[in-house]
Amino acid sequence: MKFTVPRGTKDILPNEVALWQYIEKIARETFDLFCFEEIRTPLFEATGLFERGIGGDTDIVEKEMYTFEDKGGRLLTLRPEGTAPVVRSCIQHNLTKQTSPLKLFYCGPMFRYERPQAGRYRQFHQMGVEHLGNPHPMADAEIISLGYRLFSKLGLENLKVKLNSVGCPVCRTVIEERLKQFIGSNLEHLCENCKRRFNTKPLRILDCKNKGCTTYFTGLPNIFESQCRECKDHFSQVVDQLTEIKIPFQIDHKLVRGLDYYSRTTFEILSDQLGAQNAVCGGGRYDGLMKQMEGPDTPAVGFAFGMERAVLLLQELNIASQLKQGEDLVLISIGTETKAFAFKILDQLREATIKTNLNFTKDDLKSQLKAADKSNAKYVLIIGEDEINSNIFQLKNLKTREQISLTGEELIPFIKENLKNIKSQLQ
Numbered sequence: 001m002k003f004t005v006p007r008g009t010k011d012i013l014p015n016e017v018a019l020w021q022y023i024e025k026i027a028r029e030t031f032d033l034f035c036f037e038e039i040r041t042p043l044f045e046a047t048g049l050f051e052r053g054i055g056g057d058t059d060i061v062e063k064e065m066y067t068f069e070d071k072g073g074r075l076l077t078l079r080p081e082g083t084a085p086v087v088r089s090c091i092q093h094n095l096t097k098q099t100s101p102l103k104l105f106y107c108g109p110m111f112r113y114e115r116p117q118a119g120r121y122r123q124f125h126q127m128g129v130e131h132l133g134n135p136h137p138m139a140d141a142e143i144i145s146l147g148y149r150l151f152s153k154l155g156l157e158n159l160k161v162k163l164n165s166v167g168c169p170v171c172r173t174v175i176e177e178r179l180k181q182f183i184g185s186n187l188e189h190l191c192e193n194c195k196r197r198f199n200t201k202p203l204r205i206l207d208c209k210n211k212g213c214t215t216y217f218t219g220l221p222n223i224f225e226s227q228c229r230e231c232k233d234h235f236s237q238v239v240d241q242l243t244e245i246k247i248p249f250q251i252d253h254k255l256v257r258g259l260d261y262y263s264r265t266t267f268e269i270l271s272d273q274l275g276a277q278n279a280v281c282g283g284g285r286y287d288g289l290m291k292q293m294e295g296p297d298t299p300a301v302g303f304a305f306g307m308e309r310a311v312l313l314l315q316e317l318n319i320a321s322q323l324k325q326g327e328d329l330v331l332i333s334i335g336t337e338t339k340a341f342a343f344k345i346l347d348q349l350r351e352a353t354i355k356t357n358l359n360f361t362k363d364d365l366k367s368q369l370k371a372a373d374k375s376n377a378k379y380v381l382i383i384g385e386d387e388i389n390s391n392i393f394q395l396k397n398l399k400t401r402e403q404i405s406l407t408g409e410e411l412i413p414f415i416k417e418n419l420k421n422i423k424s425q426l427q
């Protein structure tokens with residue numbers, strides 16, 4: 001029996017990795033620019049952390065968690081998202097007491113037992129930011145602008161920011177009551193999930209992606225009219241700040257997001273190039289989560305974006321070929337006797353930080369030259385018996401096809417100097 005990857009997971013093959021590294025690099029640079037520091041937490045946590053943090057009435061906790069009992073009888077879950085673990089870590093290590101506000105980012109695989117489709121996996125990767133200890137609407141606007149600037153920097157156009165506020169615990173009951181009145185007469189037409197949530201978490205009904213249900217959401221009452229003064233003020237300041245720094249957005253009353261911990265601002269960044277799974281980034285404010293997890297009462301706001309979806313978008317831009325770094329130099333040794341000498345040069349070139357490759361099994365010129373041409377290398381250096389005896393080597397620039405004769409001693413300084421020029425031209 002042949003093994004293949006488990007359903008809903010994928011190998012990231014070498015020809016795709018350059019794109020992943022590029023996204024990570026731009027994201028890390030942007031997070032740093034906005035003064036966020038990295039935090040790394042385990043891939044699994046106590047199951048209760050997610051039940052309490054994400055909320056029992058969510059798709060994630062109800063049906064998507066990879067939960068197992070370890071040999072010591074502990075109930076553990078592969079992390080389905082990054083916020084609850086970051087909050088757990090902040091509480092455990094008193095991080096918000098030491099630094100407030102605290103700006104953190106994370107990066108890594110997440111696990112959800114979802115129905116796999118394009119852009120939706122069971123193991124997927126997220127990068128996310130969390131700004132803890134800051135209730136100011138500017139912190140919300142900063143987070144949204146960080147997401148928008150990051151995707152713009154990656155070269156993505158036609159992005160949409162959708163924005164909403166889901167209110168706070170004070171006005172949530174009013175919002176939910178109004179929603180129930182609106183939905184009430186159509187409840188029988190909604191799916192079983194919606195019917196159940198009608199009584200437990202009515203707002204979560206708006207998160208239903210079922211076409212049969214969403215038709216009944218048109219004409220929904222304006223969610224802001226049911227909100228308290230503080231929530232209205234907070235949201236209008238977020239809107240003002242975003243307008244001030246020219247981040248385009250659309251208000252969408254139905255945007256409630258699939259996790260229980262959100263309060264006030266929720267947002268998503270979407271691209272119409274992604275088909276059904278069109279959200280590339282999602283987040284919002286979660287002022288109550290830290291206290292709910294028995295930590296200090298600390299307001300917070302953050303987002304996470306999916307690497308797989310960002311990769312799908314960048315693949316459309318065809319930048320992958322420009323990202324792949326070929327060798328600086330390919331060594332070609334002609335004849336079996338020259339291999340040992342070439343191996344020694346190979347080591348010296350690498351010692352001098354020149355990215356070099358040598359085919360150990362081939363010794364004819366033609367096939368090695370052909371491979372070097374295909375490899376996108378900048379130079380080839382040919383080593384035959386004549387070169388070894390005369391200490392004069394032929395270095396060929398594969399772009400310009402120019403060839404130059406150099407002594408053994410001149411080789412490394414010449415290559416280093418010229419690579420510096422080539423690389424600075426590329427930047």
Ligand code: AMP
Pocket residue numbers: 081112114119120121122123124125126258279280281282283304305306307308309
């Ligand atoms: P969430 O953690 O649900 O707020 O999702 C944040 C972002 O993670 C989404 O906008 C997606 O880009 C990505 N994402 C969520 N679930 C998946 C999944 N199953 N597969 C791939 N990406 C996902």
